[in-house]
Amino acid sequence: MTSTAAPIPVAPVAKMRRRRTVEANVVRYALLALFVVIILLPLYVLIVTSFKGVTETDPSHAWSLPHVWTLDGWRQAWNSDQYGLLPYLKNSFKLVIPATVISCMLGSLNGFVLSKWRFPGADIVFTFFLFGLFIPYQAIMIPLTQLFGDTHFPEGIPRLVFAHVIYGIPITTLIFRNYYATIPNELMEAARMDRAGMIRTYWSVVLPVSIPAFIVAAIWQFTSIWNDFLFAVFIITDPSSWPVTVGLNNTTGSLVTPYNVQMAAALIASLPTLIVYIVLGRYFIRGLLAGSLKG
Amino acid sequence: MTNIRRWGPGLLLVSPSIVLVAVFVYGLIGWNVKVSLSDWRTAVPSSNWAGLGAYRDLKSDPAWCCGPATNVRHIIIFTVAFIIGTLLIGVTLAFLLEKGVRGEGFFRSVYLFPMAISFIAAGVVWRWLMNPAPGDRSTGLNVIFDKLGVGFLANQWYLGVNWGMAAMALPAIWALSGYIMALYLAGFRGVPEELREAARMDGASEYRVYRHVVFPHLRPVTLSALIILGHISLKVFDLIVAIGGKQLITQTPAVYMWILIYDARDYAKGAAIATLLLIAISILIIPYLIYTVRSERNA
Numbered sequence: 001m002t003s004t005a006a007p008i009p010v011a012p013v014a015k016m017r018r019r020r021t022v023e024a025n026v027v028r029y030a031l032l033a034l035f036v037v038i039i040l041l042p043l044y045v046l047i048v049t050s051f052k053g054v055t056e057t058d059p060s061h062a063w064s065l066p067h068v069w070t071l072d073g074w075r076q077a078w079n080s081d082q083y084g085l086l087p088y089l090k091n092s093f094k095l096v097i098p099a100t101v102i103s104c105m106l107g108s109l110n111g112f113v114l115s116k117w118r119f120p121g122a123d124i125v126f127t128f129f130l131f132g133l134f135i136p137y138q139a140i141m142i143p144l145t146q147l148f149g150d151t152h153f154p155e156g157i158p159r160l161v162f163a164h165v166i167y168g169i170p171i172t173t174l175i176f177r178n179y180y181a182t183i184p185n186e187l188m189e190a191a192r193m194d195r196a197g198m199i200r201t202y203w204s205v206v207l208p209v210s211i212p213a214f215i216v217a218a219i220w221q222f223t224s225i226w227n228d229f230l231f232a233v234f235i236i237t238d239p240s241s242w243p244v245t246v247g248l249n250n251t252t253g254s255l256v257t258p259y260n261v262q263m264a265a266a267l268i269a270s271l272p273t274l275i276v277y278i279v280l281g282r283y284f285i286r287g288l289l290a291g292s293l294k295g
Numbered sequence: 296m297t298n299i300r301r302w303g304p305g306l307l308l309v310s311p312s313i314v315l316v317a318v319f320v321y322g323l324i325g326w327n328v329k330v331s332l333s334d335w336r337t338a339v340p341s342s343n344w345a346g347l348g349a350y351r352d353l354k355s356d357p358a359w360c361c362g363p364a365t366n367v368r369h370i371i372i373f374t375v376a377f378i379i380g381t382l383l384i385g386v387t388l389a390f391l392l393e394k395g396v397r398g399e400g401f402f403r404s405v406y407l408f409p410m411a412i413s414f415i416a417a418g419v420v421w422r423w424l425m426n427p428a429p430g431d432r433s434t435g436l437n438v439i440f441d442k443l444g445v446g447f448l449a450n451q452w453y454l455g456v457n458w459g460m461a462a463m464a465l466p467a468i469w470a471l472s473g474y475i476m477a478l479y480l481a482g483f484r485g486v487p488e489e490l491r492e493a494a495r496m497d498g499a500s501e502y503r504v505y506r507h508v509v510f511p512h513l514r515p516v517t518l519s520a521l522i523i524l525g526h527i528s529l530k531v532f533d534l535i536v537a538i539g540g541k542q543l544i545t546q547t548p549a550v551y552m553w554i555l556i557y558d559a560r561d562y563a564k565g566a567a568i569a570t571l572l573l574i575a576i577s578i579l580i581i582p583y584l585i586y587t588v589r590s591e592r593n594a
Contacts, residue, residue, distance in 0.1 A: 039472075134576060138532075266419040
């Protein structure tokens with residue numbers, strides 16, 4: 001009885017399951033697509049509005065495609081006297097390139113020592129660094145600006161580079177330390193057998209396999225320095241040294257700036273990080289996961 | 296351990312960073328606390344001891360706490376809305392993706408892309424989307440509601456008197472849901488397949504597999520997510536400046552500090568806000584750091 005009864009309920013269940021998975025899949029893809037639409041909605045608005053002429057930015061055309069596509073907004077946001085972002089873009093590049101390069105080198109050396117050339121108390125030093133990852137920068141901003149003034153540190157972009165390098169130490173050290181922890185210790189032992197010193201071990205064993213970590217750390221630093229507003233607004237007093245976030249906020253913060261110019265400006269200011277994201281997306285995700293301390 | 300010639304060079308190599316972090320993180324934090332306890336209340340620096348005067352001023356400041364349209368209320372509403380919204384969407388997206396779907400890479404890229412955009416740039420388009428004017432002379436979402444015949448949904452968004460800060464959290468949820476999705480996706484994939492299989496063999500329904508096997512495994516991820524979102528939220532600054540400017544109705548502690556320094560030149564009071572922010576975030580972070588370092592050591 002039991003032996004014949006057993007298979008009977010199985011079939012319908014299996015059939016039901018299959019139907020349920022088909023239905024589940026339809027629901028699944030529908031939901032995923034819905035979220036795609038929601039997430040891309042602001043991007044649609046940015047792009048469409050940026051190509052409209054001024055007359056088409058009024059409420060009655062709010063969501064429609066431009067009747068006449070024009071580059072007016074882009075041109076004005078790029079280099080007009082009133083709204084042009086070009087000088088600020090240049091400042092941002094002058095800031096972000098040296099700051100990213102120096103941060104990555106520091107992080108790599110720190111990460112190497114803290115995972116592969118450890119000294120007593122290395123974990124304590126690492127924890128000591130990690131706290132710096134989470135502090136609200138407001139808590140150091142007043143003394144930092146005061147210190148820059150008191151020491152006559154070169155004004156403008158050098159101050160920002162310095163600040164981003166210092167406060168980038170925790171995250172870059174974390175990224176490299178977690179990455180180097182995955183290098184097998186046997187490699188290190190081989191170098192040790194050769195009686196290679198620390199610098200030579202770093203140079204000939206560790207550095208050659210570090211490229212992925214450099215990419216992750218560089219993307220992280222590039223993105224967060226490019227997008228930074230807080231340090232810039234506190235440290236930079238002279239508008240001619242503003243990075244693009246401050247310039248953009250200044251252009252768009254005024255309510256009289258036409259929407260097409262605002263949207264084009266926002267896109268221009270975001271293009272460098274968007275390009276990095278599109279080209280190196282998978283490293284971007286790794287950097288994010290490293291930021292959660294569990295790399 | 297005893298061979299200093301072995302580990303000495305390592306310590307030497309890291310020591311510049313140790314000194315920089317000691318001075319610029321810990322030293323400046325101490326300095327900031329000192330400013331908050333001083334009488335530096337004008338553009339002219341002063342370092343005379345003034346005790347808790349700045350904190351007392353803050354406590355009696357009608358913009359600070361705790362009625363409607365105050366900093367503390369704003370940041371609480373913002374934080375609650377932001378954390379709940381981001382966690383729910385993040386977990387949902389990870390759950391939808393976790394068993395593998397066609398085009399997973401595409402979905403992941405789309406959900407994560409807002410992370411690459413600054414809050415200042417995102418603020419430009421979200422200010423347009425959340426234009427508080429009525430649908431017929433507005434932009435953004437109110438227009439859509441109007442056209443779809445659900446005009447009653449049109450609202451004041453971030454300028455709403457009581458819950459405006461919940462609307463202010465929308466761009467932040469948009470920006471960070473993908474990040475939380477990535478965290479959970481890594482978490483889901485970290486649950487050993489044998490465990491799920493074993494539960495299924497025991498006749499557990501798929502619902503029970505998630506309830507009793509998968510979700511308990513995700514607790515550390517949830518903890519990380521809460522800590523990350525919590526500390527981002529408490530110090531939120533750029534987003535508010537980009538959307539609400541300096542208006543009182545959207546003001547948060549970080550924005551108020553900025554106004555105190557740049558407009559009012561009240562450094563002690565600004566430093567007091569910064570110190571309170573640091574304390575709030577430390578209560579969140581320090582136990583988490585200890586827990587993380589300990590579990591790493593045990594692993």
